[in-house]
Amino acid sequence: MVDVLRLAAPAGLEVVAETIENSVKSLQDNPTPETTMILMKYPKTAKQLYDAGITFSALNIGGMGMGPGRKNVFKNTSISSEEYQVLKSLQDDGVEITFMSVPGEKSKEFKDIPAI
Secondary structure: OHHHHHHHOOOOOOOOOOOHHHHHHHHHHOOOOOOOOOOOOOHHHHHHHHHOOOOOOEEEEOOOOOOOOEEEEEOOEEEEHHHHHHHHHHHHOOOEEEEOOOOOOOOEEHHHOOOO
């Protein structure tokens, strides 16, 4: 999985794979004024980080494929009703959420997605 994350990151960025707990500790102990990209597999991980104090103003969702209980919401991105509720909670906390699979392509705002 770490290799997949490295391939997904822009060239020149350091890629570190950690547990949620270690990520929170690392980000709290080593604040950086630079922009930080955090790649996660599930929306609930973003919510766990946010609730642990790792706040962010924007979240991009992309490449979450179809599966049991998931509904397609944008191109190759599908979410379940549970994932919708997690994203809605982050949006209610002020996080701007967009769906975009490839940088530079047209995106869709989460706020424009009907409830699932």
